[in-house]
Amino acid sequence: MYNKFILDNGLRVVSEYIPHVKSVSIGIWIETGSRQENIGNSGVSHFIEHMLFKGTDNRTAKKIAESIDNIGGQLNAFTSKECTCFYAKVLDNHLPIAVDVLADMLFNSRFSQEDIEKEKSVVIEEINMYDDSPEDQVHDLLSKTIFDSHPLALPILGDLKSVKGLTKEKILNYFTEKYIPENIVISMVGNFDVEESRKLLNDYFGHWQGNKKNQELESPPVLTQNLKFKDKETEQLHLCLGLEGISQGDEDLYSLLVLNNVFGGSMSSSLFQKVREDRGLVYSIFSYPSSYKDTGIFTIYAGLNPNQLLNVTELIIDDIHQIKNNYLTDDQLTKSKEQLKGNYILGLESTSSRMTSLGKSELLYGKIHSPKEIIDKIDKVNLADIKRVTNKVFDLDKLNVAYVGKVKDEKQTNKKLNNICFK
Incomplete structure (x- = not known):
């Protein structure tokens, strides 16, 4: 059975209760991907995805990983052209731990200059690895061919120039603009108490107030032939x-x-x-x-x-x-x-x-x-x-x-x- 509610700050929560399983999967979905970027900050959505794993005011990067590993769970994330998702899968009795870790990553990530520079090297290696895979490259090339100058043509990882050009200011400005309650959905599926989980999510996310900045309307692409x-x-x-x-x-x-x-x-x-x-x-x-x-x-x-x-x-x-x-x-x-x-x-x-x-x-x-x-x-x-x-x-x-x-x-x-x- 599906359940949907909206917190007072506009954050949407959708869930499905499945009593016969012993696990819960929870994801924080943000409407930001390469489509919301431009040539100057191409790859910033994916870069922020990486940075949220680099440590918070409460946990080191190792502690973030251990928090979920120690309970036999899974923690990961991905960025696409239109959204970014941070997600965890844990045993049903460990849902509070998963929520605590995800909320900590979202609200308390450090974005230190040292970590930013280290992670640039990591993402550049990811781009180089991607460049070594022509099967992947041809799909990116097709996006550029079809969408031409529209943001949907931009690669999710960005390119070497755009990633090297990401400053802490650029990253935090984008993060502050896009990571707001109205731009986010939490989805949860598995075995959990509906009322208890609602209180849990409200305790962790209900206080959050974004900048409520008017989001720019995205223009639809005009497909070309090339x-x-x-x-x-x-x-x-x-x-x-x-x-x-x-x-x-x-x-x-x-x-x-x-x-x-x-x-x-x-x-x-x-x-x-x-x-x-x-x-x-x-x-x-x-x-x-x-x-x-x-x-x-x-x-x-x-x-x-x-x-x-x-x-x-x-x-x-x-x-x-x-x-x-x-x-x-x-x-x-x-x-x-x-x-x-x-x-x-x-x-x-x-x-x-x-x-x-x-x-x-x-x-x-x-x-x-x-x-x-x-x-x-x-x-x-x-x-x-x-x-x-x-x-x-x-x-x-x-x-x-x-x-x-x-x-x-x-x-x-x-x-x-x-x-x-x-x-």
Whole structure:
């Protein structure tokens, strides 16, 4: 059963009580990510995520880790394009400890100059490690290709220049502006007493008063059509094709998920079977949707030998044409919906995944759907929905191409790719 309440300071709390488990997952969700940044402070959201683990007025970095390790729990965090989350998973009787640690990190982190300089080195190594992974790089390159000058194009980690340029003043100004009660959701899933947990959270977070500064309205991106290439000395070439997708909260997202299963979202999908299994042209190929508050992208990825770049691209474009001409059969629709429901239900067995779904839904579009509602939405997808979404998403006039690797003649390769993709 879901429960939602709002503290007097505007902080939202959403929870789900599950009596048959012995754990609780709790997350503090902040609506700040690379989307809220600019070129001058790119990577600051992710950097603040790191800094909150570096020590507080009450605990050293080691003590923060030990506080949760000593009770057999898990403590972690992540930053995405639109949000940052600090979360813990503990046995149900240790919930007060988890809340105490998370609140301490949020309110009492030191942000010392020494720690900032140390952590810059750590994040720079993380960026360097990321740069060594062309499979990751190509997805960032696709974001830059599609979103162009919009903040959604910025990398979550930032870049070497922006991270080196982060001053204590810049970091604290951003922290003070974004880390305010109205910008935060606490989500909690597992075995806990609803009234006791409400009092617990109110004791720790109810006193908090942010600056209540008016948040800048984020402008929706205008998707462009481009081709970008990054030269990198690799044996394998990494290719991404990107199309306009569906935004979060849009009912068509369920239709796109059903469509994706058939097109490229599984080992039995059309792309995987035709390009990898039947022809052996790639090691890896798949597609997936990414959804944001007011837009979305649909990505097709392939890892391949550079000599097969044009062949594989032609096959992908051909598969897009085929699915636009034929859509899905009744049998494909039924099987895909069952597959999607099965994956979703299996994911619900984890309190962590339920906490993530709950927190992200409330934070980004203020709405929570029960598992039954989501299953019903999947069940209601019909062939007319699939046809509408297929025509919307597989619009080749909005196709973008990004690839990372080594090619013999960049100019000629780009020209041929343009002819294949941008007819």
